[in-house]
Amino acid sequence: MSMKKRLRRLTKNPPVWAKRLGRNDVVTASRVGIPRNLSGRPFPHRMNRGDLVRTLDDVRPTLTGTGLTEYSVSEMSDFDVGLLWERGLSLGHNPEYTAHGKSIFIDPYERRTVVVNELDHIWMITARAGNRLRDCVFEAVAMEDEISCSHPFAANDRDGFLTSWVEQHGTGVRLSIIIFIPAVTLEAREDFSAEVERRGLLFAGPFGIGTMPENPPLGGSLMQIWCHSVNEEGTANNLVMMEDFIRYVTALELECRENLSLGSLDIIARMWGILSNRLTADESDTMASLELGLLGAWNGIIDDFEIPNIQKLFYLCLDGHLMSCYTGRKKIDTDIVRANFVKSCVTGESTSG
Amino acid sequence: MNKILKCDFCGNPAATLLQHVVEGEQKTVRICGDCMRKNGIDLTIPETILRAFELCSNSPEIDRQLGEVCACGTTGEVISSGLAGCEKCYDQFRVLLEEVWKTEPPDSVPSGNCEDSLQAQLESAIDEERYEDAAVIRDKMQHIEEAEDVDEEEA
Numbered sequence: 001m002s003m004k005k006r007l008r009r010l011t012k013n014p015p016v017w018a019k020r021l022g023r024n025d026v027v028t029a030s031r032v033g034i035p036r037n038l039s040g041r042p043f044p045h046r047m048n049r050g051d052l053v054r055t056l057d058d059v060r061p062t063l064t065g066t067g068l069t070e071y072s073v074s075e076m077s078d079f080d081v082g083l084l085w086e087r088g089l090s091l092g093h094n095p096e097y098t099a100h101g102k103s104i105f106i107d108p109y110e111r112r113t114v115v116v117n118e119l120d121h122i123w124m125i126t127a128r129a130g131n132r133l134r135d136c137v138f139e140a141v142a143m144e145d146e147i148s149c150s151h152p153f154a155a156n157d158r159d160g161f162l163t164s165w166v167e168q169h170g171t172g173v174r175l176s177i178i179i180f181i182p183a184v185t186l187e188a189r190e191d192f193s194a195e196v197e198r199r200g201l202l203f204a205g206p207f208g209i210g211t212m213p214e215n216p217p218l219g220g221s222l223m224q225i226w227c228h229s230v231n232e233e234g235t236a237n238n239l240v241m242m243e244d245f246i247r248y249v250t251a252l253e254l255e256c257r258e259n260l261s262l263g264s265l266d267i268i269a270r271m272w273g274i275l276s277n278r279l280t281a282d283e284s285d286t287m288a289s290l291e292l293g294l295l296g297a298w299n300g301i302i303d304d305f306e307i308p309n310i311q312k313l314f315y316l317c318l319d320g321h322l323m324s325c326y327t328g329r330k331k332i333d334t335d336i337v338r339a340n341f342v343k344s345c346v347t348g349e350s351t352s353g
Numbered sequence: 354m355n356k357i358l359k360c361d362f363c364g365n366p367a368a369t370l371l372q373h374v375v376e377g378e379q380k381t382v383r384i385c386g387d388c389m390r391k392n393g394i395d396l397t398i399p400e401t402i403l404r405a406f407e408l409c410s411n412s413p414e415i416d417r418q419l420g421e422v423c424a425c426g427t428t429g430e431v432i433s434s435g436l437a438g439c440e441k442c443y444d445q446f447r448v449l450l451e452e453v454w455k456t457e458p459p460d461s462v463p464s465g466n467c468e469d470s471l472q473a474q475l476e477s478a479i480d481e482e483r484y485e486d487a488a489v490i491r492d493k494m495q496h497i498e499e500a501e502d503v504d505e506e507e508a
C-alpha cells in the first residue's frame with residue numbers, strides 16, 4: 001500500500017486526544033515524550049544530508065521490527081505533515097535543516113510514535129486516550145529499552161542523556177495531558193492558572209507549546225498541561241506530581257459544574273437556543289454553543305437530546321475548528337448546509353439541507 | 354522550551370542579552386528590565402549600553418568559551434541558542450551551559466492528594482454538623498471515584 005493510502009487510512013479515525021470525552025472525563029489524553037540521540041554522531045541540526053539519511057537507515061530496521069510503520073516526511077505534502085501534527089504525531093518544529101532524511105514511525109493505534117531526525121535523532125512518543133499517563137510512561141520506557149539495545153544513546157554520568165536542547169538533558173522524559181475544563185473557564189476561576197504555575201507546570205495549546213489560541217471559544221477550556229522538569233526531579237516524582245494535579249483539576253472542574261452561577265446557566269440556555277434555531281453557522285459560535293451544550297447536558301440543564309450524539313457532533317466540528325485557528329486553513333462550516341446539519345443533530349429533526 | 358537566563362546584576366530572569374567585542378574578545382551581559390532602568394541603560398543610546406559592560410564583566414572562563422568552536426561547528430552562541438550540536442559540546446561549553454541552567458527552581462510541590470483533602474473536609478463538616486456541606490463534599494468524592502472507575506474499566 002502506498003504511503004498516501006496508509007496516511008489516509010491512519011487519519012480516518014479521530015486522533016487519540018479526541019477519542020474520549022465522557023461526563024466525568026476531564027483528562028482527554030495522556031502523552032509522554034522522550035528525546036534521545038545516538039552516541040558518537042553530531043545532533044541532526046549539525047548533520048549534512050548524507051549523515052541524516054545514514055542515521056535513518058541505521059535505525060529503520062529496529063523501529064519497523066517493533067511493529068511501527070514508516071511515513072517519510074520528505075515524501076509528504078505540507079497538508080499531510082499538518083495532519084500528523086494535528087494528531088500529536090509530529091513535533092511541529094519541522095525546521096528546514098531536518099526536512100531531509102526525516103521519517104515518522106507510527107503504530108496502527110497511534111499509541112507509539114518515533115520521530116527520526118527532528119530536533120534529536122530519536123523522539124519517542126507514547127499516547128493514550130483519557131487519563132492513562134502511567135501506562136504511557138511504562139510503554140515509553142519499554143520502547144526506549146528496546147531501541148537502546150541496538151543503538152546506544154548519547155549520555156554521560158554527570159548530565160544523563162544528552163539532547164539538542166540543553167535544557168532537556170537528563171532523563172528528558174516529558175509528561176503531558178490534554179484537559180477539557182469548560183466549567184472552570186466559564187466560571188473564570190483564576191486560581192486555576194495560579195495553581196498550575198505554583199506546581200511548576202506549563203500551559204500549552206492543544207497541539208503543543210506555542211499553539212495556545214488567543215481568543216477562540218475553546219482557547220481557555222481545551223489545553224495541554226506539561227511537566228517540563230526533566231533534570232532535577234526523577235520521572236517517578238514527576239508522575240506522582242502530575243497524578244496529583246489530575247486529581248486537583250478533576251475535582252475543580254466537577255466542583256465548578258455543580259456550582260455554575262445563575263449567569264452561567266443563562267448563557268448556556270441562550271447559546272443552546274441560538275444553535276437550535278440558527279440558519280447559518282459561524283465556526284466560533286458553533287463551537288462555543290456545542291461546548292456550552294455539553295456542559296448543560298452534563299449538568300442536567302438541557303435534556304432534550306442524547307448526550308452521546310452531542311459529544312460526537314462536538315468532536316466532529318472540533319478537529320477542523322482548532323486547526324483553522326492555528327493554521328488559517330479554510331473554514332468549512334460557514335455555509336447553510338453545515339448549519340442545517342448541526343441544527344438537525346441538536347434538535348433531532350431531519351432537514352433538507 | 355524557552356530558557357531562562359539570569360541577570361548578571363541581580364540574579365532575576367534576564368530579558369536582554371547584550372554582546373560586544375572589546376579588543377577582539379566577545380563580551381556578554383545578561384540584564385533584566387529593572388536593572389536596565391536602575392543603571393540608566395537605554396538600548397537606543399549606544400553610550401549607555403557600553404556602560405552595562407563597564408559595570409559587569411564576564412569571568413575569564415566565560416569569555417574564553419564564548420570564543421570557542423566545537424568540532425561539530427557549534428560556537429559559544431550556544432548560550433543564546435540553547436542548542437548543543439553534539440555530545441562533546443556538553444564538555445567544551447561547560448561554563449556557558451551552567452549559565453543557561455541557572456533557572457529559577459519551581460515552587461515546592463504540595464504533598465498529599467485531593468481525595469485526602471476532601472475526606473478531611475467531610476469529617477470536619479460532619480463534626481460541625483454542617484450536613485448540607487457534607488453532602489456536597491460526599492458527592493464530589495463520588496464523582497472522582499466514578500471517573501477513576503471508568504478509567505480502570507477502560508484500562
